[in-house]
Amino acid sequence: MELLHPWRLDFPKPSEPELRSAPVVSLILPCFNEQEVLPETTRRLVALLDRLSVEGRAAPGSAIYYVDDGSGDCTWRLIGEYAAAFPTVCGIKLSRNRGHQNALLCGLLTAPGDVLVSLDADLQDDLEAIPRMLDSYRAGNEIVCAVRGRRTTDTFFKRSTAEAYYRLLGMLGVQVQFNHADFRLMSRRAIETLRGYEETHLFLRGLIPQLGYRTAVVEFERASRFAGESKYPLRKMLSLAWQGVTSFTAYPLRLITGVGALVSLGSLALAAWALGIRIFTDDAVPGWASAVIPMYLLGGVQLLSLGIIGEYLAKVYESTKKRPRYHVEAVCGHSIDGSSRDNP
Template identity: 35%
Template sequence: MKKISILIPAFNEEEVLYSLYSRLSNVMDGLIEYDFEILFVNDGSSDGTLSILKFLREKDERINFLDLSRNFGKEIAMIAGLDFVKGDALVILDADLQDPPELIPEMIRYWEDGYDDVYAKRRSRTGETWVKKWTSAQYYKLLRKTTRIPIQEDTGDFRLLDRRCVEALKKLRETQRYTKGMFSWIGYNKKEILFDRDPRAAGQTKWNYLKLIDLAIEGITSFTTFPLRVSSIAGIVISFLAFVFMIWTVGKTLLLGDPVSGYPSLMAVILFLGGIQLLFLGVIGEYLGRIFNETKKRPLYFVNEYNNEKATNRVQNEEPQNERSIK
């Protein structure tokens, strides 16, 4: 019997967990030819999420939970879950029920047909403002044009991955993670299915615009050096224009006797060039900061407990997390 793992990162999701479990149970009970496990990754929740997960585990042995030592963010929570899942295939699912669990049987059918990565593309996005939809579309358009990797538009983390995709993702241990791009980077045989995304079942979204901007910068700097190339090209263009302006100004003064403009033009040029320099220094700083974080070689995460057993965290830095690091 093939085993299907369902990975669910959870941060302060106490309001939706029972509804999520109910819908997942209906799906799993309808697929009796498969063995299921659900792995919840509690990403440092401050509400009753962990208590509910422990209660659900007592009720259903298919449920496992991984409690991280603090809030590391969803991207890190996902790689932590990848290190612990045991299935022949893995389904990544958000806890807020915006991604319907009822799509899992269709994903499994395509997986059985030979596809390694069955990803769900949003046909519509209920509950999101037009500003968010528009900015998202423009961001993905920019990202696709600036990278050689075929980034998937209007897709999130909701997908089924074959075991070999999971093993490939586990080898990517960088601390600055943009998992949506990593799904594309590893390749393999992909299949798209369409769905209508629902609004959150309960609770509040954890993604405000500042976090979304940070994630967007993460995606651009992780998968393309285009901003650095723009800096170089802009530097060449501005230097050329400055040289032409200098020749024109000197020539006009020597040949026509026109006086050189003073303070206003000088300040305008200084402020313009100063702003451009600071902007490009910031771009370089973004890449330099990522190099700095990677060279520290810190563990991606620490585990507090796995299924009520305290973690030792002995091998966190040397190899991917697994159950041998649990007492």
């Protein structure tokens, strides 16, 4: 008789998890003055949905949802024409420009579907990454982030500052995916959890990791903009960067304490220096060191500190008013549920 070693126990092997069935896919694209790129974007996305349906990756009912963020050109008219021509195209028009993050949130909270994929309308996000994102979802992931493998299409300034910003957020304790913007897939479960977050100042790439669901990463190569101009100039990028810092960490407030301590030490050092000049040399200018240096130094630190505190107080003030983040003025297409409501 063969003896079994006590450390060799034949446990049953865990069964492989079954793949999820093909989901109903909603593609969410915020638009602001995108009339130049919209025809080509629609052509490619309609072809992509048809292919995903044939391949069994997307179920019937999958659709494209354009969110017009108060455009001043012909964007909404084009969306209406495409919605009439293609059953898979729908449109949501905001009553005024509310910014990219609010427009994106509107699409996520309004569109139906088992999974929602958010992407830009300028065709810089690689559409071929979407099938891989769907495969990752079917393997069991609730959130799939599309991350730029390389930033070859960016200028040196934009690439270096963006990467430095992601590293800075990590140092401040903000959980973000490096080199990830808003090209992501979210399951219906993740979307309904996101609905419970009522933050006024949105920074979705920092908010989504707070949901805590199983997340995967898919790399892609970002292309150049197909047509038109970037809707994120330096001013808006800086505003979004500051939003990411002040919305997820109180580190700048704590930094004020550190700056105050350094100023105090610096003031003591200046006092010692001025005293030494007075005692050991004849070069001292009466009253200069004791008046001018502390006045400018402390005045600058105080103004900086008040500005940072004021920024946080402004966010608290705006959040307590609980104003709606957007209003839906009009919709077109057949697949929008509850589209006549203003969604807070």
